[in-house]
Amino acid sequence: MITLGIDVGSITAKAALVKDGKLLATAVIVTGYNSKNAGETVYEKILSEAGVNRSEIQGIVATGYGRNSVSFAGKSITEITCHAAGAHFLNPAVRSVIDIGGQDSKAIVMDEAGKVKDFAMNDKCAAGTGRFLEVMARALEVDINDFGSISLTADNPAKISSLCTVFAESEVISLIAKGEKRKNIIAGIHESIGSRVAAMAGRLGLTSPVMMTGGVAKNIGVVKALESRTGKSIEVSEMAQLTGAIGAALIAMTL
Amino acid sequence: MSLTKREKIMTTDGRTTDAEKEKRKIKSVKKMKEIMTNYYIEAKTAEQTGKKVAWITSGGPVEPLIVMDIIPVYPENHGAMIGASKMGVDLCEKSEQMGYSRDLCSYARADIACTPVNGGPIGGLPKPDMLVCCNNICGTVLKWYEIQARYYKVPLFILDTPFCHTEFSDEARKYVRKQVDEYILFLETVCGKKCDYDRMAEVGKLSVKGQRLWQEVLDTAAHKPAPMSAFDAFFHLALIVTLRGTRTVIDYYTGLLEEMKERINSGISAVPYEKYRLLWDNLPVWYKTKWLSEKFAAHDACLVADTYTSAWCGSLKYIDENDFLGTMAEGYSRIYLNIGVDEMAETVIGMVDKYDADGVVMHSNRSCKPYSLGQYDIQRIVQEKRKIPTLMIEADMVDERSFSESQIETRIDAFMEVLKAR
Numbered sequence: 001m002i003t004l005g006i007d008v009g010s011i012t013a014k015a016a017l018v019k020d021g022k023l024l025a026t027a028v029i030v031t032g033y034n035s036k037n038a039g040e041t042v043y044e045k046i047l048s049e050a051g052v053n054r055s056e057i058q059g060i061v062a063t064g065y066g067r068n069s070v071s072f073a074g075k076s077i078t079e080i081t082c083h084a085a086g087a088h089f090l091n092p093a094v095r096s097v098i099d100i101g102g103q104d105s106k107a108i109v110m111d112e113a114g115k116v117k118d119f120a121m122n123d124k125c126a127a128g129t130g131r132f133l134e135v136m137a138r139a140l141e142v143d144i145n146d147f148g149s150i151s152l153t154a155d156n157p158a159k160i161s162s163l164c165t166v167f168a169e170s171e172v173i174s175l176i177a178k179g180e181k182r183k184n185i186i187a188g189i190h191e192s193i194g195s196r197v198a199a200m201a202g203r204l205g206l207t208s209p210v211m212m213t214g215g216v217a218k219n220i221g222v223v224k225a226l227e228s229r230t231g232k233s234i235e236v237s238e239m240a241q242l243t244g245a246i247g248a249a250l251i252a253m254t255l
Numbered sequence: 256m257s258l259t260k261r262e263k264i265m266t267t268d269g270r271t272t273d274a275e276k277e278k279r280k281i282k283s284v285k286k287m288k289e290i291m292t293n294y295y296i297e298a299k300t301a302e303q304t305g306k307k308v309a310w311i312t313s314g315g316p317v318e319p320l321i322v323m324d325i326i327p328v329y330p331e332n333h334g335a336m337i338g339a340s341k342m343g344v345d346l347c348e349k350s351e352q353m354g355y356s357r358d359l360c361s362y363a364r365a366d367i368a369c370t371p372v373n374g375g376p377i378g379g380l381p382k383p384d385m386l387v388c389c390n391n392i393c394g395t396v397l398k399w400y401e402i403q404a405r406y407y408k409v410p411l412f413i414l415d416t417p418f419c420h421t422e423f424s425d426e427a428r429k430y431v432r433k434q435v436d437e438y439i440l441f442l443e444t445v446c447g448k449k450c451d452y453d454r455m456a457e458v459g460k461l462s463v464k465g466q467r468l469w470q471e472v473l474d475t476a477a478h479k480p481a482p483m484s485a486f487d488a489f490f491h492l493a494l495i496v497t498l499r500g501t502r503t504v505i506d507y508y509t510g511l512l513e514e515m516k517e518r519i520n521s522g523i524s525a526v527p528y529e530k531y532r533l534l535w536d537n538l539p540v541w542y543k544t545k546w547l548s549e550k551f552a553a554h555d556a557c558l559v560a561d562t563y564t565s566a567w568c569g570s571l572k573y574i575d576e577n578d579f580l581g582t583m584a585e586g587y588s589r590i591y592l593n594i595g596v597d598e599m600a601e602t603v604i605g606m607v608d609k610y611d612a613d614g615v616v617m618h619s620n621r622s623c624k625p626y627s628l629g630q631y632d633i634q635r636i637v638q639e640k641r642k643i644p645t646l647m648i649e650a651d652m653v654d655e656r657s658f659s660e661s662q663i664e665t666r667i668d669a670f671m672e673v674l675k676a677r
Contacts, residue, residue, distance in 0.1 A: 065661055080669035081676075104662060116673050118644065121666055203631060 002052060003059040005248025006039050006073060007082065008066030011102030011130055012215060013038040015046040016245035017057075018253065023089075025050035026242045035066030043072065059252035063244050065103060077251055079244045080108055080119050086247030087211045088114025090237045095207040098197060098226060098234065099243070100216035102130040107201035120204045128196035130216045132165050136189050139172050140182055147186055151221030154187030161192075168192065187221060194225025201230060210234045213243035278523060281487060283511045290503060291493055298326045298381045307384040307446060310403065312396045313496055314566075315389035315414065316438070316587050318462050318579065321500040322455045323442045328380055329497055330399070333369070334362030338541025338653035340376040347654045349374070361622040361653035363399040370406060385409050385445045387438070391416040391593045393625045412441045416588040420595045423573075423585055431584035452580075459579020462500040466568040468508035469495045473568070475515040476559040477610050480524030481532070482515045485558035486548040487525060489539045492564045499567070526557035531674055534606055535561035536633070537618035537626045538652040543660075550664065554671040560610040562603060566591040569602070596629035600636040607641050614644045614674055621651040644677075646670040 002024065007014040013031045017024040027046040031038040039062065047054065062070035063082040070076065079099070087097045088110065097108040105128050108119045122128055137144040151157075158180050162168040168189075175185050193216075210232050216222055217240035227234050239246060301308045309320050313331040320327045337343050343365055349372075350364035351357055357364075365375070373379030386409060388400035397413065404411035414434050417427045439450050472491070475482050483491075491511060498504050518524075533551065535558045540547060551558060574586040591602060607615065615637055619627050634645045646666060651657035 065665070078665050078669040078672060080665070081672045104665075115676055116669070118638075118673070119669060120647070121662065 001058050002056050003249045003252035004057050005245040006062045006070050007064040007244035008035050008039050009064045009102050013042040014242050014245040015042040016242055016249045017050055018249040036069040039070040059255055061248040061252040063248045081116055082244045082247035083213050084108050084110045084116045085114050085250050086243035089250055094209050094211045096210045098212045099214040101214040104129055105197050107204045120200050128193045135169055139169055148220035150183050151187040151190050154183045156184050157191050158184045158188030160188045190221040190225040193222055194229040198229035208232055212236050213240050215241045283514050298328050301326050301381055308381050309385045309387050310383040311387040312389050314392040314590055315387050316583055318458045318500040319439055321458050323446050330366040331362050333380055334365050335541050336376050337365045341542045343653035344655050360395045361651055363395055365653055383407055383409050386411040389414040391587055391590050419589050419593055431588055458500040460576050463576040465499055465504040466571050470568040472508055472512050473565055478519050480529035481557050481559040482518035484525040485535045485561040486544050488564040495567045526552045528555045529557045530555035531613050532559045534612040534615045537620045538563055540650045541652055542655050550667055560606050592625050596632050600633045603633055603637055604640055616646045619647055619649045621657045644673050
């Protein structure tokens with residue numbers, strides 16, 4: 001049985017094909033302006049890369065912010081449930097998930113079967129999300145993919161206190177004007193995300209082992225900041241960004 | 256191609272047919288709209304009819320105003336109307352131009368912005384002859400009413416109710432009781448006539464009776480399926496707030512109670528396929544009530560009760576209907592927003608049990624600090640003691656800029672997935 005999970009996020013759209021409980025293929029594209037098209041495009045991409053026909057797909061679940069615009073999906077399920085299922089698939093021992101995506105961050109606590117017990121999400125503000133990091137990368141003229149490694153070389157992380165992306169950006173700009181080292185500013189940005197997300201996760205009460213999912217998990221600086229703020233070691237799968245799509249494909253098997 | 260009504264009924268799945276919707280409509284709504292329209296017409300024409308108008312806070316003792324034939328007007332009810340008619344953002348922005356911080360209460364901001372331009376859904380509130388401010392609901396009202404008193408150059412009476420952390424001391428009782436006398440003296444001075452204490456006793460009895468009836472109306476939602484939802488309560492609440500102490504309230508809620516009982520007997524529920532019963536905490540998100548109501552109904556979830564509308568009958572136990580004036584000090588001091596978090600949590604748990612709720616939805620309301628402050632603690636206590644899931648929604652009662660639809664939709668969907676998986 002082949003099932004498909006489509007995760008249309010605010011920045012990227014992801015797809016995962018699962019065959020008989022095993023991961024068959026994955027694909028990632030930039031969502032862009034039209035989330036409806038993004039779902040269709042990533043669907044085409046994964047089919048052609050995996051060499052699978054539409055007719056072979058026996059179930060499709062859509063998740064992510066664009067989940068309701070994926071017209072070919074049989075059902076839409078929130079990314080909270082999908083990330084829990086995906087994380088459980090990647091490591092069945094995992095009991096908590098921190099997912100930082102483009103638009104929001106979530107902390108999820110689950111049971112031994114990967115079922116969500118409780119969750120918390122960030123408030124409306126975008127600080128502490130992938131979008132926040134993108135804004136900062138632009139202000140610092142650094143490739144977002146280098147953020148993690150640069151921050152690890154910091155000697156004295158700068159203090160970024162603002163809770164709002166807009167204010168934090170102006171804080172960063174004033175730090176640049178003061179001549180603060182780039183690596184220290186980046187480390188400071190990671191610290192600020194870490195403290196925000198750790199506060200939310202702390203309210204929920206994380207149970208180890210903890211896994212970080214979502215695109216921001218690729219940033220080692222944020223992972224380290226979260227580990228120091230939560231006092232828990234956090235594992236990151238190579239499939240972090242695809243966790244939601246994988247979970248969606250797995251849930252499609254059960255429908 | 257348009258379908259006839261009959262075809263619509265035949266072609267849809269039964270959840271959305273016009274006949275279905277019609278059946279579920281609460282018939283009393285029409286009467287309620289009439290009463291509120293007449294009430295506002297009377298208030299807006301008070302200057303011509305020679306009646307006096309007092310602006311009063313939602314938790315303030317309105318009964319002495321009724322006794323003195325003063326028309327009570329509620330800036331907070333006005334705020335709710337502004338929110339429901341989606342005029343909140345414009346007015347909040349206007350108040351910010353006037354120099355008020357965005358962090359202030361959106362009821363206060365919207366109301367203050369309406370004043371100089373007669374803005375809002377009813378062209379502004381009628382000019383007050385006096386203001387009555389009771390701080391049992393929050394501290395913002397003090398400054399809000401001082402601003403309005405200065406603007407209109409009218410006298411302001413402040414009734415100070417000490418916060419009841421764990422109990423209501425004798426000192427507090429004496430302190431508030433003394434102010435009740437001062438309040439009546441204030442009204443006598445402004446109106447130039449004496450208070451009729453026999454009428455006061457009568458109005459007190461009517462107030463208690465009205466509150467009891469309102470509680471009975473809310474209690475009908477304990478029935479499964481619930482004949483009404485919290486969204487209905489948000490609407491029908493207006494009378495117990497504005498016209499408490501009058502016969503109008505009693506007549507209306509008697510009829511509404513009758514209708515709810517009939518709905519129970521004929522199996523008419525607020526939500527077509529009620530499967531999940533939820534409790535709502537905090538003020539409504541006035542500009543999104545329809546969206547939220549449909550969102551939950553699509554998950555077969557009914558918000559069967561809420562801490563907000565029940566606040567207008569929650570302190571009945573402290574009031575003696577035969578000594579209203581003597582006991583109202585305690586009744587007005589010990590309302591939901593003027594008690595400690597532990598007691599608030601007990602109230603929530605009591606409601607979870609009474610209405611057999613499967614979960615609690617909490618609106619963390621950016622405007623209302625006293626309501627939102629203890630919510631994380633209440634959430635934790637409820638989860639520990641009743642082991643039911645809770646959901647926190649960050650929004651604002653009037654200022655739509657603090658509402659993110661897609662984020663809240665995800666949260667509600669995820670919460671319902673958790674509930675369904677249990």
